Amino acid sequence: MQTMQATSPGGNLPLVRRLEAVGFRAWPAATVIYDGSWQIRLSGGHPSKRLNCVVPLDPSDHRDLALRLEKARKRFHSYGRPLTLRETPLAPPQLIDHLSQQGWSRFETVKVLTANLAQLELPETLDRLPSHDIGRFIDVSLSLAGEDPGLKPALAEVLTAIKPPTGLFMIENAEGAPLAVALCVQDNDLAGVLGFSVSAGQRRQGLGTEILSSALRWARISGARTAWLQVVTDNEPALALYRKFGFQDAYEYHYWREA
Template identity: 45%
Template sequence: MRQQTEHDFATIRRFEAAGFRAWPAETVAYDGTWVLRLTAGHPAKRLNSINPLDPGDYRDIEARISRAREQFKAYGRALTFRLSPLAAPEISAYLDQLGWTTLGHSLVMALDLREIDLADAMDQIPLKDRWRFVNATLKVHGYEELHRAGLSRVIGAIRPETGLFVLEDGEEPAATAICVHDADLAGLFEIATRPSWRGRGFGRRVLLSALKWAQNHGAEQAWLQVEADNEAALRLYHAVGFKPVYTYHYRQPNAPIEQDHTT
């Protein structure tokens, strides 16, 4: 893998910071430049993980992991690292020695909104009713009912301007998206189409509507996270014009655990 340049690190740090603001964890703690994010009400790994943010910060790994383990245990979460290019390679090497599992490879992709024509995209007014959006999201994603309260709290904790988009077929939700407008950036989350509605263009339409809303509100660059093996989503994002910026993945102790599919 090629060595990251200073420009690459600056860009990655910017997207990582935007991601933390756009999808806030319930509790955030710092151990040096390791950011520990924990959320009792939602099991997503990105809300329950250690995020190292400095390639030079790998001192006292054993002791710091031990401290973090106690915090994750208190929340009932599996001890999890989320490793972007900002993480020191020494951390991965140490986890390799311990036999930790590698999982959840994802891409961060970006799109220059100044270079895309969205004139033909549907103008859609975002929902103001969070309950209605959460209800639609549970149906579209197939989330369990127990995730309702946690998802609602996460959305309610987002501080930047947020657009909640639901595309319906009749009276039933077919696709969803969240767009978080943060200065000149627009982060996209919870993009999905209900399985029985896939292949009919709903995902593309809701995505373009969210991008148009962001563009009209002054955002210059859109970004999103997608699992690297989600071929259908990648085809859509590439077709719209998104390009990969960097990758990240998760590491967990090598023990049987229940996995979620949230990046």
Template identity: 50%
Template sequence: MPGLATVRQIEAVGFRAWPATSVHYDGTWAIRMTAAHPSKRLNSINPLDPADIRDIPARVERASQRFRAYGRRPVFRQSPLAPPELDDYLASRGWERLDETVVMTADLTAMDFAGTIDQIPLRDIGRYVDASLKVHGRDASLRAGFSELLNGIRPVKGMFMIEEDGQPVSVALCVHDGAMAGLFDIGTSRESRRNGHGRAIVASALKWAMKHGAKTAWLQIETVNAPGLALYEGFGFTEIYRYAYRESPNHEG
């Protein structure tokens, strides 16, 4: 388990790289809400201090009320910064634990980018959004919300795409924030997998980040994604910590 300072650094970088449209604090709980996009990372309660255990039942109810107002099921994102007492309370109330996720980092300066293409990132957010939705097979109704999210990213971002026969087959988003570079939205269309596109686009994104001064790369991936874990381990990524979500058994919190 890393020190809490390391976890806090990565969590802060992650919040900047994947910004919610509304953030409210109850003590050290960051309540992130984004009406235009359903991502749990953008719509969750994020405890940021394991010592903050004051009035847990009342605060859970207050946070749940905010989610009800948005028409969303209340969700806590439980990283190592979340108090164990809170997790015990949520479990006792029937909040389901789901989507366990590994946070991984890698030393960019130790990577060998010989033979990696110097791909120029896209400038057109709309083009990237359309490519991402197609590659991931997501509904077109997410277009506006994803566009809003990308426009809201304040650190430098690189949007990468690989095409075949004029059609997008792989995408990657890299957000460069100081010495850190985060990978997001990595995907290859189902019919184009096992052709090396995933490795190629990740390598190009990481090379771009290193050339812009990043020293450490990081990412988040669900534990059930065995092919993705194998891909990133091949680049030298190792686990730093994990988080999971606790979802209310109903919309009433």
């Protein structure tokens, strides 16, 4: 199987649709509403942009832009969230032009990468077995991300809502201090790596390679053929690591917010 990747700057739209679909299942929002082909994702407990955004999924669906954005704004405000839109290659160009004309701005760009698991050189055995302790996994994740421990119930809600098989990977030192963490979601022949993080004081010591190798090996054993992940474009250390593993660009998406 060849590596799944985009074939043009606009992206391979069938591939984009498939990766978007598995991405939604891998990181499920509490509430999902459709306005035509626009997916409106909201989660009252967790502030993640991926859980609180409008995602247009059909380049031809650009009717009544101002009205539909206003309806979405009211929904977001009812959740106490600012209206945020995620632009993938599936977004109508007319919508993006409208946002620009209305003073909206892009504020983050994320790369979606894929790799052929069959071609990766991975250990024959798992250095790290996946954990089933969701509570501990959440504690480690929040600690490494420097996020509010008060988000634990909201993150637990997200993780327990994931339907496909999941592998929770953690590395801690002898005293139990968190060093690295990764979540792998295996959805048929696709496996997504999410929440990948290494302690700032422990980077460039092989921990990222170790935990990523274990997650990908577990995914391959579980039947996945292609791995995917998402990374912000300015995270150069993570991008360098992923490139070493053979990950290649599939497409990019952008977040937009109002002025």
